[in-house]
Amino acid sequence: MNRTLLDPHLPHAATLTGRRQLSVDTALFRVAPDPSAMEALAGLIPGQFVQLSVPGGGEVPISPADLPGPDGTLELCVRRVGHVTNLLHRAAPGDRLGLRGPFGTGFPVSEMAGSPVLLVAGGLGIAPLRSLLFHLLRHREEYGEITLMYGARQPDLMLFREELVALGSSGGLRLYLTVDFAPLEPAGQFSCTVGLLPDLLQGFRFDAARSYAAVCGPPPLYRCLAGELEAAGVAPERILFSLERRMRCGMGRCCHCAVGQKLCCTDGPVFRLSELKLIPEAL
Amino acid sequence: MENGYLENAGLGAFIETLRLFGELHGPTLSDQGVASFAAIATPAALRLDYRRTLIPPKKYLLPFREELLSFCDGGYRSAASLVPDIVLFGIHPCDLDGIAYLDAVFLGDPPDPGYAARRAGLTLIGVSCEPDDYCFCSKAPGSAPCDLFLSALEGGFLLAASTPKGEAIARSARQLLGKAPAPPQQPPSPRGIAPQDPQLHFSGNPLWERFTDSCLSCGACSVCCPTCFCFDMREYPQLLGGALRLREWDNCLFKTHGEVAGFNFRGTRVERLRYRFLHKYCGFSPLQGVVSCVGCGRCEAACPVHIDLRQLIEPAPDPMDGAPP
Numbered sequence: 001m002n003r004t005l006l007d008p009h010l011p012h013a014a015t016l017t018g019r020r021q022l023s024v025d026t027a028l029f030r031v032a033p034d035p036s037a038m039e040a041l042a043g044l045i046p047g048q049f050v051q052l053s054v055p056g057g058g059e060v061p062i063s064p065a066d067l068p069g070p071d072g073t074l075e076l077c078v079r080r081v082g083h084v085t086n087l088l089h090r091a092a093p094g095d096r097l098g099l100r101g102p103f104g105t106g107f108p109v110s111e112m113a114g115s116p117v118l119l120v121a122g123g124l125g126i127a128p129l130r131s132l133l134f135h136l137l138r139h140r141e142e143y144g145e146i147t148l149m150y151g152a153r154q155p156d157l158m159l160f161r162e163e164l165v166a167l168g169s170s171g172g173l174r175l176y177l178t179v180d181f182a183p184l185e186p187a188g189q190f191s192c193t194v195g196l197l198p199d200l201l202q203g204f205r206f207d208a209a210r211s212y213a214a215v216c217g218p219p220p221l222y223r224c225l226a227g228e229l230e231a232a233g234v235a236p237e238r239i240l241f242s243l244e245r246r247m248r249c250g251m252g253r254c255c256h257c258a259v260g261q262k263l264c265c266t267d268g269p270v271f272r273l274s275e276l277k278l279i280p281e282a283l
Numbered sequence: 284m285e286n287g288y289l290e291n292a293g294l295g296a297f298i299e300t301l302r303l304f305g306e307l308h309g310p311t312l313s314d315q316g317v318a319s320f321a322a323i324a325t326p327a328a329l330r331l332d333y334r335r336t337l338i339p340p341k342k343y344l345l346p347f348r349e350e351l352l353s354f355c356d357g358g359y360r361s362a363a364s365l366v367p368d369i370v371l372f373g374i375h376p377c378d379l380d381g382i383a384y385l386d387a388v389f390l391g392d393p394p395d396p397g398y399a400a401r402r403a404g405l406t407l408i409g410v411s412c413e414p415d416d417y418c419f420c421s422k423a424p425g426s427a428p429c430d431l432f433l434s435a436l437e438g439g440f441l442l443a444a445s446t447p448k449g450e451a452i453a454r455s456a457r458q459l460l461g462k463a464p465a466p467p468q469q470p471p472s473p474r475g476i477a478p479q480d481p482q483l484h485f486s487g488n489p490l491w492e493r494f495t496d497s498c499l500s501c502g503a504c505s506v507c508c509p510t511c512f513c514f515d516m517r518e519y520p521q522l523l524g525g526a527l528r529l530r531e532w533d534n535c536l537f538k539t540h541g542e543v544a545g546f547n548f549r550g551t552r553v554e555r556l557r558y559r560f561l562h563k564y565c566g567f568s569p570l571q572g573v574v575s576c577v578g579c580g581r582c583e584a585a586c587p588v589h590i591d592l593r594q595l596i597e598p599a600p601d602p603m604d605g606a607p608p
Binding site for chain 1: 351352354357358359360361388389393395396512513514515516517518519520525526528530533535540541542543544545546548554557558561562565566567568569571
């Protein structure tokens, strides 16, 4: 018997159309899906992810750094860190790629309407939150105060800095940038403070009871921020963590990405702290 | 429904009849003396007295390694595969349960095309069994999901078809079938496992430490499990250009299972054993609350250090047991 069903493993064809180096190991890739994929990707919600195929390497789950543009182009912020991402960083505009998705839950953007939103990003965690941030700013009147706290290890690893500073000075966004270390240059030159995100949060006054908090960063960040955000008065149902796991199939089958009994690829990757509290080893 | 009685003497002819419905496979003993499901050349090769095969019948539905996609001329395409019709004869109820569980995983939304094609070509003929010390299956005889089930009675088998395919097989073998001489025996009471509360087993039980200390992370328990289906997808560039994407069995006991670039979410053995426990006895979404252990006893029989995760869920021995009155 021939396989006649639609193959959920088959990526849509896509083409690399451009790249912008953001730091020594991270770049923003512009990927244009073929028309057949545009319909599926048009419904993308901030926080969802796609499986990006690099021929000869395989797939990696990437949460786009913005929703698809009018021409359907996706912006994917990718660090060169493993086998597939190394191949991607060697790719040239015009090279063929593949895209499956979107997968997962994403941020509950309609539920968040009317509320202040605090975004906390650590390192590469800025990528999915940039997509949420742009969504919030495009619908600025629907949301309360919007704050972004972004921490990077050192000034030259801060991604999208100029873009974010421009948004911060336009008035619609309260922006706090911080770095763990500022070895040579005075931090003021980069208009950011020196310190960790939880420290930044401690001195921050905001309408915690009404706020949503969206967090994305390296695993230790979640453990620190869960306590800090709750102590500040944010409801655990409104603390949204975008978790990283090894999502391979995206369909809840391959069983690499379970968080407790939930699967990061279908039940997440955006989880509420209230769900995660019941799951030992989730954070 | 019951479709008649097959005397032991008619079994050879019945097995030949099955060849009309596809390539015949069943339990055999390999050259190395390992019980395994394989193609049956002659009825004499069948070993219906087997206890359990080393590798469960999941291999017919999820090959250890299969081609999923190929990349050439600038695009990916699905692997075209021709799937033979196979009649799998002599499966025990626990393994039939295992296949039913895999069906729930792979025929859900969206259905897996490769699995669906192989499943459609597979005819399942179950046979009742004699449990040994490792068995703890949960199904009453006759309730296992298959096309045709043979319950062993003294001197023969009682046939019961539960699908049109099973009915068709019984019809084509009708000249071999007679009337059952005696009513079937009373089914023994099921000894299954209830779904477990994941919260209960994350701390406290000293068994976790004992298991962690002895587990070799060899993964045998997962390889031989009829419901373990974790898979990885790997892509390999080809020498003459293009690439192949393969799907291969993966194993939650292996250190790489929870690894992402720069981090491992299950870097310790206890985390991996807990992961396996959660998957088997608590279930992952959307099969949360569904126990996927079918009681075949393979994992305990295969484990080189005799770990039996079931001990974690058996009630602690009553301290009054054996105490003087």
